Amino acid sequence: MSSERILDEFLGEQPKRLHKSHRNLAKIVREAYPIGVPAMIMKSSTDRLGNSAGYSFHLGTPDEILRRVASWLITEAGEEQRVLWKLIPLLWKRHGREDVALSALLLANLDSERAGLDPWVVLASSINSTEPAEALLLSIEEVFRAGHERPSDELLKSWCNGRLVESHLALISAFAAINSDREIGGDVVSQLVMVKVPDGDSLLGRIRDRVASAIP
Template identity: 85%
Template sequence: MSGERILDGFLEEQPRRSHRSHRSLAKIVREAYPIGVPAMIMKSSTDRLGTSAGYSFHLGTPDEILRRVASWLITEAGDDQRTLWKLIPFLWKRHGREDVALSALLLANLDHERGGIDPWVVLASSINSREPAEALLLSIEEALRGGHDVPSDKLLKSWCDGRLVESHLALISAFAAINAGREIGSDVINLLVMVKVPDGDSLLGRIRDRVAARIP
């Protein structure tokens, strides 16, 4: 039996009441992540990529499995997505690699207009004080693929004045916006090129250099 069919069977067994609690859903998705992942691959991914990348775990769950889980969550939520909006920061706090990826999918695909919610504000308030650049980039790219507008210049400026991790979020968001052909104000770029990048973080360093190249 394929991993997808096993996953579908597992999800179908979950009680309907679990969708009223973000903690219950967090437990369910944690149990779903390893389905279809060979044990040796899962252990290798956890050992090599978990702690070193700043994640609490990394099981190697394929993207198609995570998308299937996200689809199930959204479908079962129906018109009331409040529990899923609570799930997003909870997943960031638990901070498995799969948690971060699943939260990115939810953030990109939940109906933010119905809830009167700005997904970028949710993302900024959910991230921890230290985050891998890859984790931030994952959420930003997924949100843009989901059709969301890039963060406003005003929001980018506020992130530059906030926590260090928020300035990194601003830097990566601006980089993604530029790659998408969007204009970023010169005053914002002047702030972004001053963002402190951790020593040895080549990804953030390259991104800052690319953003700096936009200065006239």
């Protein structure tokens, strides 16, 4: 039986009342992550890519499985997505690699207009005091992929003046925007190139250099 079939059966067995609690949903998706992941691969991924990459766990769940879980959550929620908006920060708090990826899918595909929420504000309020650049990039790219506008110049500036992790969020968001041919104000870029990057973080360093190249 395929992993998708096993996952669909597992999710189909869950009671409808489950969707009234973001905490219960967090428990169920954690049970769903390992479906279809061979035990040896899962253990290897957890050992090599968990704590060393800044995650509490990394099971190696394929992207298509995570997208299937996200689709199930959104479909079952229907028009009442309040619980899923509450699930996003909870997933960031638990901070598994799969949690971060699933939260990115939810953030990008929930109806933010109907909820009266800005996905960028939700993202900034959900992240922890320190985050691997890859975790931030996951959400940023997914939100852009879903067709959302980039963060406003005002929001980028506020992030630059906020927590260090928010300044990194601003830097990576601007990088992704520039790469997708979205313009960033020159005054914002001037602030972004002053963002402090941890010693030895070559990814953030390269991103800052790329953003700096956008200065006229």
